[in-house]
Amino acid sequence: MPNQVRKIGFIGAGNMPQSIIGGMIKGGFPADAVLVSNPSRPKLDLLEEKYGLTTSQDNHEIARQADVIVLSVKPQLMREVCEDLQANVPDLANKLIVTIAAGLRFASYYxxxxxxxxxxxxxxxxxxxxxxxxSGLVADSSVTDDDREFVTQVFNFVGTTIWLEDEDGIDVLGAVAGSGPAYFFEFMHGLQRAAEEFGFDPEQARLMVQQTALGAAKMACESELSFIDLRKQVTSKGGSTAKGIEAYQQAELGEISKRAVGAAVARNQEMAKLF
Ligand SMILES: NC(=O)c1ccc[n+]([C@@H]2O[C@H](COP(=O)([O-])OP(=O)(O)OC[C@H]3O[C@@H](n4cnc5c(N)ncnc54)[C@H](OP(=O)(O)O)[C@@H]3O)[C@@H](O)[C@H]2O)c1
Known part of the structure; x- marks a missing residue:
């Protein structure tokens, strides 16, 4: 059961809020404390049917009832949606605003x-x-410890959370954890292609790569060893893995990762200026 229950209203019922809501309900958060608004009905109907949530096509109605408002629309819609809430929902100062939109800074929400x-x-x-x-989280200075605890709980329902000191941290976290799945998929694709070049059919090559990635990730999560020590454990001197690793080191995989993260951080900083 959750430590804290507050009425939480999602503005926007896209993929991300749907997953968060699914995780919350699965984790024991009461469905009658979850509200959602969205302009079109089909996603709302689905959420109502699946979990019995309160839904509405009217953002004001949901925001008025909620203690915590989760802004879950695309960044380019944020100004319009927020200004409309500001004009129509009293007491916004008494509610906690949580936003999952990329790019926009605290200053925009003020x-x-x-x-x-x-x-x-x-x-x-x-x-x-x-x-x-x-999920990377950053709070402005008026957010309370109870607020932090509540938001941590919500996002822990769909994984793990890290609190950051300041907004710049979000740009870096986005470049590592936000973009990271794409880096891993790119690497997995390369490994699959290599297996195919050596005669495996695509299906078996994919299975080999996905199960190996899952196994390696599980070991990395469950072990206290550093990634490099885990890598050494799989690398006997003079063996075949050592030869494979040598090829990666010659290609300077570490440097490539640094360049990739640097490029993504720069792009996040650029995009933050668009809003
Ligand atoms: N998906 C991810 O992996 C991810 C990761 C990090 C952050 N985010 C952020 O999460 C937010 C939502 O992403 P998403 O993937 O859930 O997007 P999405 O699947 O494209 O959904 C956006 C939703 O917003 C609704 N919407 C449009 N105009 C609205 C309005 N005026 N008021 C209320 N709702 C409105 C849309 O409704 P209709 O379908 O009726 O138009 C749609 O259901 C974005 O800001 C995104 O940057 C997403």
Whole structure:
């Protein structure tokens, strides 16, 4: 059972809020404390049918009833949605605002909703959709310890959470954990192609790679050893793995990762200026 129950209202019923809601209900959060709004009905009907939630096509109605408002619309819609809430929902200052939109800074939310609000920015990554996410969280100075505990609980329902000191941390977390699944998929694709080149059919090659990735990730999560020590454990001197690793080291995989993260951080910083 959750430590804290508050009425939580999601504005936008896309893939990410649907996964968070699914994780919350599965984790024992009471369905009657979850509210959702969305302009079109089909996703709302699904959520109502599946979990018995309160839904509405009217953002105001959901925001008025909620103690915690989770802004779950695309960043480019955020100004319009927030300004509309500001004009129509009283007491926003008494509610906690949580936003999962990428890019927008605290300053934008103060501009759209008034500067007396309490805001937590969250950057969940895509594996949250399968309950194995990593969410970076950052709070403004008016957010309370109870608020932090509540938001931690919500995002722990779809994975693990890390609190960051400041907003710049979100750009870096986005470049590592947000973009990270794509880096892993790129690597997995390369490994699958290599297996195919050596005669495996695509199906078997895929199975080999996906199960190996799952096994390695599980070992990395369950062990206290550093990644490099885990790697050494699988690498006997003079053996075949050592030869494979030598090829990766010659290609400077570590340097490539640094360049990839640096490029993604720079792009996140650029995109933050668009809003
Ligand atoms: N998916 C991810 O992996 C991920 C990761 C990190 C952060 N995020 C952030 O999470 C947010 C939502 O992403 P998503 O993947 O859930 O997007 P999505 O699947 O595209 O859903 C967006 C939802 O917003 C609804 N919407 C449109 N206009 C609205 C309005 N005026 N008021 C309320 N709802 C409105 C849409 O409804 P209709 O279908 O009726 O148009 C749609 O259901 C975005 O800001 C994104 O940056 C997503």
């Amino acid at each position: 501009e759209f909703l008034g500067d007396n609000i309490r805001v937590v920015r969250v950057m969940p990554n895509t594996p949250s959709l399968v309950g194995a996410g990593l």
